[in-house]
Amino acid sequence: MSLSLCQNNITKACALRKALPLYAITDRRWLGDKPLAQAVKEALLGGVTMIQLREKNLDTDCFLQEAQRIKALCHAFNVPFIVNDNIGIALACDADGVHIGQQDMAVKEARALLGPNKILGVSAKTTAQALAAENDGADYLGVGAVFPTDSKANASEISHNELQRICAAVSIPVVAIGGINEKNISKLQHSSISGAAVISAIFAAPDIRAAATRLRQRLSALLTKTALTIAGSDASGGAGIQADLKTMLACGVYGMSAITALTAQNTTGVAGVSPSTPDFLSAQLDSIFDDIFPDAVKTGMVFSTPLIAVIAGRLRHYQAKNIVVDPVMIATSGAHLLSTDAITALKEQLFPLATLITPNLKETEALTGLSIANKADMETAARKLQAAYGCNVLCKGGHRPTDADDLLYTADGPLWLPGRRVDNPNTHGTGCTLSAAIAAHLAKGYSLPQAVQAAKDYLTGALTAGLNLGHGAGPLHHGWQLCKFP
Ligand SMILES: Cc1ncc(COP(=O)(O)OP(=O)(O)O)c(N)n1
Numbered sequence: 001m002s003l004s005l006c007q008n009n010i011t012k013a014c015a016l017r018k019a020l021p022l023y024a025i026t027d028r029r030w031l032g033d034k035p036l037a038q039a040v041k042e043a044l045l046g047g048v049t050m051i052q053l054r055e056k057n058l059d060t061d062c063f064l065q066e067a068q069r070i071k072a073l074c075h076a077f078n079v080p081f082i083v084n085d086n087i088g089i090a091l092a093c094d095a096d097g098v099h100i101g102q103q104d105m106a107v108k109e110a111r112a113l114l115g116p117n118k119i120l121g122v123s124a125k126t127t128a129q130a131l132a133a134e135n136d137g138a139d140y141l142g143v144g145a146v147f148p149t150d151s152k153a154n155a156s157e158i159s160h161n162e163l164q165r166i167c168a169a170v171s172i173p174v175v176a177i178g179g180i181n182e183k184n185i186s187k188l189q190h191s192s193i194s195g196a197a198v199i200s201a202i203f204a205a206p207d208i209r210a211a212a213t214r215l216r217q218r219l220s221a222l223l224t225k226t227a228l229t230i231a232g233s234d235a236s237g238g239a240g241i242q243a244d245l246k247t248m249l250a251c252g253v254y255g256m257s258a259i260t261a262l263t264a265q266n267t268t269g270v271a272g273v274s275p276s277t278p279d280f281l282s283a284q285l286d287s288i289f290d291d292i293f294p295d296a297v298k299t300g301m302v303f304s305t306p307l308i309a310v311i312a313g314r315l316r317h318y319q320a321k322n323i324v325v326d327p328v329m330i331a332t333s334g335a336h337l338l339s340t341d342a343i344t345a346l347k348e349q350l351f352p353l354a355t356l357i358t359p360n361l362k363e364t365e366a367l368t369g370l371s372i373a374n375k376a377d378m379e380t381a382a383r384k385l386q387a388a389y390g391c392n393v394l395c396k397g398g399h400r401p402t403d404a405d406d407l408l409y410t411a412d413g414p415l416w417l418p419g420r421r422v423d424n425p426n427t428h429g430t431g432c433t434l435s436a437a438i439a440a441h442l443a444k445g446y447s448l449p450q451a452v453q454a455a456k457d458y459l460t461g462a463l464t465a466g467l468n469l470g471h472g473a474g475p476l477h478h479g480w481q482l483c484k485f486p
Pocket residue numbers: 025052054084085099100101102103104121122123141142143152175177197
């Protein structure tokens with residue numbers, strides 16, 4: 001992963017992931033008498049998430065006119081519009097992007113012509129082609145044919161193992177293409193694709209809208225991702241397990257929980273803590289991993305050395321991936337949520353397993369023994385943690401006086417992610433919410449910087465919604481995208 005990603009690239013990549021699940025590609029040869037625009041409108045009404053205009057035989061004027069018409073239609077549905085093969089047409093109609101094959105033009109050249117903001121898709125059949133395309137500036141890959149197809153002459157098939165290898169090799173999203181329909185789509189279940197690109201299963205269907213709707217439903221089930229929170233319960237619902245589960249749902253991921261401790265807690269403070277036994281925590285983790293293997297895990301309040309030993313042991317045993325460790329030590333209210341002797345266990349047993357740790361400024365100081373007065377100090381401390389434990393570090397600037405800039409420190413170095421300070425004293429559960437949202441986005445296949453950026457955007461929305469409950473620092477509105485409280 002390269003951290004030369006600029007903020008714009010991250011935003012573009014996040015938007016692209018939402019557009020990939022059901023990617024419809026036009027082919028007027030399947031339409032009979034039906035006008036292309038009508039077919040595309042039916043597909044859009046059925047819920048396709050991106051449209052590609054694929055014309056192999058039109059002259060330039062007709063191609064451009066068609067592109068302008070279909071683009072307007074797509075944008076009326078807030079769906080990105082891509083042009084196949086022809087970058088000149090894509091630029092002339094200001095399409096959202098272009099899709100090219102290995103023979104169409106060099107990926108580097110396409111990227112240079114398109115600039116950084118347009119979407120560039122590239123066809124790939126091998127891991128070598130996929131890695132080269134990613135390196136040269138592709139935003140997504142079209143990989144196939146994954147089944148026999150009647151829509152493209154001489155489309156050679158690739159094995160599902162190769163598809164899986166390509167998905168694992170690259171950080172950019174992959175859509176499968178070729179012969180995909182409602183009946184066979186479930187065979188792609190374990191491939192880690194971000195979507196399916198489809199021609200005939202949509203455009204050759206007698207009822208295009210209904211076919212798109214059914215495929216979209218199948219894909220939603222197929223692409224469902226899961227995340228696990230290992231944390232303490234907050235009786236008042238604003239932090240801990242309760243915040244994490246609400247966040248995961250709001251971020252489009254199925255959430256599961258293993259409870260380390262019950263807390264009698266509200267917005268004014270923690271009245272009591274009743275920890276789980278190590279055996280019972282272990283039993284909860286076994287129940288989860290043996291049945292629904294989580295695509296990502298976050299840990300929050302881990303409380304004590306014996307509980308940390310169980311968590312580390314089970315995560316290692318199951319080879320859990322995408323682990324976000326929020327080093328919860330002291331609640332916003334001042335209550336201690338980690339026994340002092342457990343800090344060493346947290347560092348030595350959990351940090352080395354983590355994809356990311358998410359300390360705030362106070363936690364960063366406690367973990368490093370350094371005092372932090374400015375951004376340079378944040379970089380020094382984050383570098384120290386990254387070097388000591390081999391995990392990526394998100395040093396959160398939420399308590400900085402002027403901005404809410406966060407520092408993501410990886411083996412590639414520092415990446416500053418600017419944040420807007422939201423004027424809201426109700427911040428109970430912000431750390432839990434951010435780390436759960438990062439885990440949710442990692443589960444969905446976002447790269448680490450994308451996941452952090454998407455989680456920051458979600459948290460900013462939850463703070464901005466301005467929920468005002470309780471007598472202390474109140475909770476956030478985790479469902480701000482779903483509903484408004486009166
Ligand atoms: C998403 C997606 N993947 C592959 C293609 C194939 O494009 P096409 O121009 O038919 O063939 P190549 O250029 O890849 O040889 C596509 N249109 N979209």
